Amino acid sequence: xxxxxxxxxxxxxxxKKVLNNLTWTVEPGVTGLLGPNGxxxxxxxxxxxxxxxxxxxxxxxxxxxxxTMAGRSRARRLLGFVPQHFSLAGELTVADxxxxxxxxxxxxxxxxxxxxxWALESVDLSEFADQRTSTLSGGQRQRVGIAAALAHDPRxxxxxxxxxxxxxxxxLRVREVVAGLGEERTVxxxxxxxxxxxxxxxxxxxxxxxxxxxxxxxxxxxxxIEDTSGGSPYGSGFERAYDxxxxxxxxxx
Numbered sequence: 001x002x003x004x005x006x007x008x009x010x011x012x013x014x015x016k017k018v019l020n021n022l023t024w025t026v027e028p029g030v031t032g033l034l035g036p037n038g039x040x041x042x043x044x045x046x047x048x049x050x051x052x053x054x055x056x057x058x059x060x061x062x063x064x065x066x067x068t069m070a071g072r073s074r075a076r077r078l079l080g081f082v083p084q085h086f087s088l089a090g091e092l093t094v095a096d097x098x099x100x101x102x103x104x105x106x107x108x109x110x111x112x113x114x115x116x117x118w119a120l121e122s123v124d125l126s127e128f129a130d131q132r133t134s135t136l137s138g139g140q141r142q143r144v145g146i147a148a149a150l151a152h153d154p155r156x157x158x159x160x161x162x163x164x165x166x167x168x169x170x171x172l173r174v175r176e177v178v179a180g181l182g183e184e185r186t187v188x189x190x191x192x193x194x195x196x197x198x199x200x201x202x203x204x205x206x207x208x209x210x211x212x213x214x215x216x217x218x219x220x221x222x223x224x225i226e227d228t229s230g231g232s233p234y235g236s237g238f239e240r241a242y243d244x245x246x247x248x249x250x251x252x253x
Contacts, residue, residue: 001062001078001155001186002027003048005212008057010043018043020210022057030182032197032218033190035207036246041190042160044207048188049081049158061156077106080149082142084161090134094125094144097133101148112151119147123177139170143177156186163196175200194242208246 003026011017018040035041046052047059047066054067061075088097098116107115120126123143128136133144142162149157162178163171171193179200181187189200197204198218206214206221214221225245 002060003156003186003188004058004060005044006058006060008044008047008054008059009210010040010047010052010054010056018210019047022207022211024205024212024215026186026188026205027203028182028186029202030178030187030189030200032201032204033188033207034192034194034197034204034242039207040210041207045081045158045160045188045190049079050076077152078155080152080154080157082145082149082157082159082162084164086145088133088141088144090132093130093132094120094136094147095129097144098147098151102151105152107152115151115153116147119151122150122181123147124173137170139166139173142166142170142174146174146177146181150181154185156188157181159187159189161191162189163191163193171195206246214245 003024005022005024005026008019008022009017010019022040022044033041033044043052047054048061050066050072059066061071061078064075064078065071066075092100095113095116098119099112102112102115102119103109117126117129120129123146125140125143125147128140133141136144146157146159146162159178163174166174175196178187178189182200182202189196191197201218203216204214204218204221205212214224225242
């Protein structure tokens with residue numbers, strides 16, 4: 001299912017616009033969203049998952065217009081969202097946590113246990129179904145969050161920094177899960193980690209100053225950035241060049 005953004009603008013009261021005439025299309029598969037702090041990534045995700053109202057421009061989930069109450073109501077059934085920071089009730093089992101999420105997303109009570117089993121299998125956590133969430137590692141907790149967002153079988157999955165704070169092995173496992181989910185649905189991954197985009201995403205958008213200033217494949221982004229061996233020894237050549245791209249694009253606004 002496609003996400004279509006047309007001339008979207010948004011500003012918080014008393015502040016300049018965070019998003020300004022943003023136009024972008026997100027197709028099925030895994031798409032990455034990159035951008036510096038303050039670029040508007042969190043605001044864009046909040047609009048997309050209906051936490052904020054669309055007042056200027058258009059934002060469509062499939063054919064559902066999020067500027068209307070009816071469009072938002074229908075779109076919510078198609079959306080799954082994992083915020084960067086979320087909490088789990090430590091006394092609940094993994095299966096009960098995901099089943100509750102399925103019920104909260106509108107599934108009939110008699111379907112929730114089966115939906116939870118399917119979602120946990122999708123993120124490779126079936127063997128942990130009867131464990132309390134308080135016993136899980138960071139990577140396992142992240143996969144429980146994804147399973148909870150997946151339990152009602154949404155067509156679009158939005159993940160905000162899904163691998164932040166995880167060790168390399170945990171990041172790899174979460175990436176494998178997300179890549180598999182992108183084979184059957186639209187997955188949008190907002191991240192600061194270039195590695196996530198390089199290993200996960202078939203397409204990438206770069207948000208700078210409230211607009212998508214680049215949209216294409218990761219190799220196209222690499223080709224756009226002129227690498228160099230100079231600069232700080234504490235970052236990769238790509239990271240330094242990407243930082244310069246952000247500065248250059250932002251300076252032309």
